Amino acid sequence: MTGEPVIRTDGLTRRFGALTAVDAVSLEFTAGRIHAVIGPNGAGKTTFLNLLSGNLRPTTGSVRLRGREIAGAPVHAIARLGVGRSYQRTNVFPEFTCFENCRLGAQARLSSSMRFFKPADAYAGVNADAERALSLCRLSHRRDDAADVLSHGERRQLELGMMLATSPSVLLLDEPLAGMGAAEAGLMLDLIKGLASDHTIVLVEHDMDAVFSTADVITVMVGGRALETGTPAAIQVSPAVREAYLGAAKGAPAP
Amino acid sequence: MKPRLDGRRAALAAALLALALVPAVADEFYVVLFTKILVLGIFAMSLDLLVGYTGLPSLGHAAYFGAAAYAAMVLAPESAPANLLLTLPASVLVAALLALATGALAVRTAGMYFIMVTLAFGQMAYFAVHDSPYLGGSDGKLLFARPVVAFGGAAILDFAEPQVYYLLVLACLAGSYGILRAVVQSPFGRVIQGIRVNEARMQALGYATYRYKLASFAIGGAFAGLAGYLAAYQAEYVNPKLLGWQESGLALVMVILGGVGTLHGAVLGSAAIVLLQEFFSELTSHWMLLLGLFIVGSVIWLPHGIVGIRAWARRARTR
Numbered sequence: 314m315t316g317e318p319v320i321r322t323d324g325l326t327r328r329f330g331a332l333t334a335v336d337a338v339s340l341e342f343t344a345g346r347i348h349a350v351i352g353p354n355g356a357g358k359t360t361f362l363n364l365l366s367g368n369l370r371p372t373t374g375s376v377r378l379r380g381r382e383i384a385g386a387p388v389h390a391i392a393r394l395g396v397g398r399s400y401q402r403t404n405v406f407p408e409f410t411c412f413e414n415c416r417l418g419a420q421a422r423l424s425s426s427m428r429f430f431k432p433a434d435a436y437a438g439v440n441a442d443a444e445r446a447l448s449l450c451r452l453s454h455r456r457d458d459a460a461d462v463l464s465h466g467e468r469r470q471l472e473l474g475m476m477l478a479t480s481p482s483v484l485l486l487d488e489p490l491a492g493m494g495a496a497e498a499g500l501m502l503d504l505i506k507g508l509a510s511d512h513t514i515v516l517v518e519h520d521m522d523a524v525f526s527t528a529d530v531i532t533v534m535v536g537g538r539a540l541e542t543g544t545p546a547a548i549q550v551s552p553a554v555r556e557a558y559l560g561a562a563k564g565a566p567a568p
Numbered sequence: 569m570k571p572r573l574d575g576r577r578a579a580l581a582a583a584l585l586a587l588a589l590v591p592a593v594a595d596e597f598y599v600v601l602f603t604k605i606l607v608l609g610i611f612a613m614s615l616d617l618l619v620g621y622t623g624l625p626s627l628g629h630a631a632y633f634g635a636a637a638y639a640a641m642v643l644a645p646e647s648a649p650a651n652l653l654l655t656l657p658a659s660v661l662v663a664a665l666l667a668l669a670t671g672a673l674a675v676r677t678a679g680m681y682f683i684m685v686t687l688a689f690g691q692m693a694y695f696a697v698h699d700s701p702y703l704g705g706s707d708g709k710l711l712f713a714r715p716v717v718a719f720g721g722a723a724i725l726d727f728a729e730p731q732v733y734y735l736l737v738l739a740c741l742a743g744s745y746g747i748l749r750a751v752v753q754s755p756f757g758r759v760i761q762g763i764r765v766n767e768a769r770m771q772a773l774g775y776a777t778y779r780y781k782l783a784s785f786a787i788g789g790a791f792a793g794l795a796g797y798l799a800a801y802q803a804e805y806v807n808p809k810l811l812g813w814q815e816s817g818l819a820l821v822m823v824i825l826g827g828v829g830t831l832h833g834a835v836l837g838s839a840a841i842v843l844l845q846e847f848f849s850e851l852t853s854h855w856m857l858l859l860g861l862f863i864v865g866s867v868i869w870l871p872h873g874i875v876g877i878r879a880w881a882r883r884a885r886t887r
Contacts, residue, residue: 368772388768389774400769421773426780476773479773
């Protein structure tokens, strides 16, 4: 492992009543890497992301962002520290144009949006950031179309663009390929790979081919615990992972 | 985009000019009627900021309308006209502060709970006034005279004439519209519109949404207060009904009838309700029934309100 971790969790735990959804997870996420978190349904992957982004408070344990404790901080405060989050269910503003969606993201970078009189589209820096995000998510040609006329794949791209417009250093991606056709998924994977060099990426994804072809590091979660972390090659041959994860399907290939 | 914007400006200027000519061409009866339309238009616009832009369907908005009306009464001297330059800002401030205090709790809730909490605050304000002998109780209180604009003790403008008062109200409406239009197009305005569509997403982008909702609630309260001040001096009389839930509900009907989230629709809604009330009450003493049927019909056939008529007509033509 080279470089200081950008995010480090320590004994991160979240219980819902009797259920321990995330159980003492201690992981490190390093800049410039795509770190995938995989595991069967109910393994606690999305809950883990929610703990990183502040959507949920941990029961115990810590989350450090560049050494700073952020566990339990509100969502907006964590976002302003540079943690971008995309959601499993597409979460764009359907009645706004693609540009306006990205502009809202870019505007979040202003010190405050308690600005009441100058028109929002007169902020040149915000507009430039929004255009840059649109081109990063390859939707410049859709600039003035309302988000609700986009295809499913394009909406997923826009979701990514909105997040990129906030200029985050950490990207938490929750199943960015969900529901996509092969061509759309290929484009999205290209996008994500292109972002890896200057972002810290935490990728939760069910598409195993995609994960093993893009991730630099993979963590396998089972029953809320981080079972094993390693390179794709190491994970593929790990006996523990085979037994706990693939073994559940009685030797059949991963879904 | 540019020419359409200019077209809108021209339409706006024409509407303002036409309204400014009302006192020159119409009887006093109509001047008073139009004053009522414009006052309630400001009130409905202030509610549209909450309902149509921020997604906060308040059922207690009349509390701030009435609070400023009562502030105007309390601040008015017993037997001399009040100075508008002092009492108007002070009354608006009272409404804004009350909105800030009650909003601090109300905007923590959402949906049905928000409706219930605002309704409860509204009724609390209503009964606080209703049960207070100092404020005139259920009978209300008369105001001695319309306010004047005074500098150094000398009144330079007085609003005793309904025509002059009408022009004051029109100027307030134009100013309110201009300010609120700027606000909804500002970065703040974009944030509250984002909150209306998807508050959780706005938080994930880094917006502390609570503050923006509260600011919007207070701004809405301030403009409701401006309308309340003007309403008090139009009637030269205040009573607890100004704060009641019927008044809040009426404003909500105006906003919905005119077109939610447009500002000018709220003024059209106010005109429609006031004129229909007038028209139906001439026809029959059961005018409430007719007005109710009209509202039901318009919600069914004009889901986007009066401002949606053009788009609706265009669709009907192409069909």
